[in-house]
Amino acid sequence: MKNRLKVLRAERDWTQAQLADALDVSRQTINAIETGKFDPSLPLAFRAARLFGMRIEEIFQDEDRGSFSSP
Amino acid sequence: MNQPKPPNGYQSRTRTNIIRLFYWNGAWGAATALMAFGPKFLWSLVFTLLAVGLDVAVGVGMILANKKYIAELDELQRKVQLNSMGITLGVALIAGVPLSVMDAYHVIPVHADIAYLLILMTLTFAVSNLYGTRRYR
Numbered sequence: 694m695k696n697r698l699k700v701l702r703a704e705r706d707w708t709q710a711q712l713a714d715a716l717d718v719s720r721q722t723i724n725a726i727e728t729g730k731f732d733p734s735l736p737l738a739f740r741a742a743r744l745f746g747m748r749i750e751e752i753f754q755d756e757d758r759g760s761f762s763s764p
Numbered sequence: 765m766n767q768p769k770p771p772n773g774y775q776s777r778t779r780t781n782i783i784r785l786f787y788w789n790g791a792w793g794a795a796t797a798l799m800a801f802g803p804k805f806l807w808s809l810v811f812t813l814l815a816v817g818l819d820v821a822v823g824v825g826m827i828l829a830n831k832k833y834i835a836e837l838d839e840l841q842r843k844v845q846l847n848s849m850g851i852t853l854g855v856a857l858i859a860g861v862p863l864s865v866m867d868a869y870h871v872i873p874v875h876a877d878i879a880y881l882l883i884l885m886t887l888t889f890a891v892s893n894l895y896g897t898r899r900y901r
């Protein structure tokens with residue numbers, strides 16, 4: 694699964710540690726998600742979406758299908 | 765800089781849980797040592813049974829502290845811990861049962877002491893936990 698977490702974080706000038714604090718996870722988890730080594734759960738993806746004020750599919754995309762588009 | 769506001773401190777919560785777990789592990793180790801070595805030097809059967817009861821009670825506390833620690837980890841850390849536990853359980857079974865059988869049929873010259881299994885489990889957990897942590901770094 695691809696994601697834009699690193700870009701969104703950089704746009705806001707946040708460190709991984711600050712984002713980790715805001716999402717209530719460890720910095721290692723943020724790093725693993727950003728580098729594509731770990732896919733977050735749905736609740737964590739929702740928390741990230743809420744934090745950035747975006748929809749989940751604007752942050753996370755299925756690598757095989759691209760972002761989900763509503764009919 | 766526009767910084768996000770943390771809802772609560774994951775790091776400090778985890779640190780508190782690790783310290784709590786450390787104390788419970790230490791207490792269990794001490795209770796186990798009391799149970800194992802106390803009767804050799806001082807005690808009667810009654811004191812030995814009390815030491816066994818204390819060891820079990822502190823052991824339950826240690827399990828609950830461990831459960832709380834795992835439950836409050838984030839999802840990646842929990843995954844690493846659970847993978848390590850699964851590997852440790854598997855290694856303990858596939859090494860422990862044959863070792864016990866070989867001891868029972870005198871295939872090996874040494875007694876299959878439970879301590880060997882505990883050492884193997886500790887090493888397996890440490891290595892698999894280290895591997896899991898480095899894998900997602």
